Amino acid sequence: MNAQKLSKRLETVAKFVPTGAVVADIGSDHAYLPCYLIHKGIATSAVAGEVVKGPYESALGQVNKEGLTEKITVRLADGLAAVEATDHVDTVTIAGMGGPLIVSILEKHPQSLQGVTRLILQPNIHAKVIREWALTNNWAILDEDILEEDEKIYEILVLQRGAMTLSPSDILFGPKLLLRKAPAFLKKWQREKENWQRVLQSIEGAEPTLEIEEKRAELTALLDLVEGAL
Ligand code: SAM
Numbered sequence: 001m002n003a004q005k006l007s008k009r010l011e012t013v014a015k016f017v018p019t020g021a022v023v024a025d026i027g028s029d030h031a032y033l034p035c036y037l038i039h040k041g042i043a044t045s046a047v048a049g050e051v052v053k054g055p056y057e058s059a060l061g062q063v064n065k066e067g068l069t070e071k072i073t074v075r076l077a078d079g080l081a082a083v084e085a086t087d088h089v090d091t092v093t094i095a096g097m098g099g100p101l102i103v104s105i106l107e108k109h110p111q112s113l114q115g116v117t118r119l120i121l122q123p124n125i126h127a128k129v130i131r132e133w134a135l136t137n138n139w140a141i142l143d144e145d146i147l148e149e150d151e152k153i154y155e156i157l158v159l160q161r162g163a164m165t166l167s168p169s170d171i172l173f174g175p176k177l178l179l180r181k182a183p184a185f186l187k188k189w190q191r192e193k194e195n196w197q198r199v200l201q202s203i204e205g206a207e208p209t210l211e212i213e214e215k216r217a218e219l220t221a222l223l224d225l226v227e228g229a230l
Contacts, residue, residue: 003035003066008149009122010036013095016120016143016158017042021091024049024083024112026105031059031074033093038071047089048074049082079105080112091118099126103133118142119159127155131171140164144176146184153188172222173229186230193226 001007006014010033017023021043025034028048037043048063050056056076063072075082083089092113094102102121106113119139121130134141140162146155155174169178177185200219206212 001032003032003039003062006032006036008147009154010095012145012147012154012156013093013120013122014040014042016118016145016156017091017093018118020044021118022046022087022089023091023093024080024087024089025093025095026079026082027051027094027097028059028074029055029096031062031072033095034072035062035066035068038068039066043091044071045087046072047082047087048072049077049079050074051076051078078108080109083109083112085114088115090116091120092116093120093122095120095122096124099123099129103129106133106137117161119157121157121159122154123157124152124154127157127174128172130157131166131174134159135164135166135171138163141166141175144174146174146177146182146188148184148187153184169225169229172225178229181229189226189229193223193230196222196226 014033014036017037019042022045023034023037023043024047026049028034028050031048034046034048037046048059050059053076056074059074063069063074094105102123123130138161139159141157141164142160143158144156146153166175196219203212203215
C-alpha cells in the first residue's frame with residue numbers, strides 16, 4: 001500500500017468522500033488516505049491528524065515526499081483537536097480503530113464537527129456503538145459497506161446529519177448491510193453465530209448463577225437476531 005495504491009479497505013473509505021470535499025483524516029498514520037484523495041482530485045485540501053509522534057512524523061514525511069504540503073496540513077493532536085475553524089473541513093474520515101475509540105474521538109471535541117456534513121467511519125470492531133452514537137447525536141446512516149481483506153472483515157459507515165430510526169437488528173448488523181446481505185456480511189455473522197453457539201454450549205451445564213443466566217439470555221437474544229439476519 002502507498003499513497004497511489006491504497007488497501008481495498010482505505011479505497012472503500014475514499015469511495016465515499018465527495019468530490020470537492022475538505023477532509024480531516026483523524027488517526028492518519030502514514031497519511032496515505034489524504035495523499036490519495038488529493039492526487040485523485042477528490043479532496044481539494046486536507047488535514048491529517050495524529051496523536052502519536054512516530055506516525056505524525058511519518059505523515060509529515062509522506063506529505064513532503066508527495067509534494068503536497070500546500071494541500072495537506074499535518075497536525076500532532078488528539079482526535080478532532082487537529083481541526084481548526086479556518087480549515088473549513090466538511091468531511092471527517094476515521095479508519096482502522098475500534099468503534100468505542102472512534103466514538104470517544106467524536107465526543108471529545110464536538111465544536112470541531114460544527115461545519116462537518118459527512119463522517120466516514122471504518123471501525124475494525126464494534127460498529128454497533130457507532131450506530132448507537134449516531135442515533136442519539138442526530139446523525140443518520142447514508143450508506144454502509146462491508147469488505148474482506150487479508151481474511152479480516154471490515155465495515156464502513158457513512159453518516160450525514162439528520163434523524164433516523166433503527167431496530168435492534170439494524171443497530172447490530174447495519175440497516176444497509178442487512179438489506180444487501182453481501183457475501184462478507186454473511187461470512188461475518190455466520191462466524192459470530194458459531195462463536196455464540198459455542199459459548200452457549202460451554203455454559204450449558206454451569207451452575208445457574210445470576211451472571212450465567214444473564215449471559216445465557218444475552219447469547220439467546222443475539223442468536224435470535226442473527227438467525228433472523230442470515
Ligand atoms: N487510519 C489509518 C488506516 O486506517 O490505515 C491508520 C490506522 S492505525 C491502526 C490507527 C492510528 O490512529 C494510529 O496511528 C494511532 O496513533 C492513531 N490514533 C489513535 N488514537 C488517536 C487519537 N485520539 N487522535 C489521533 N490519532 C489517533
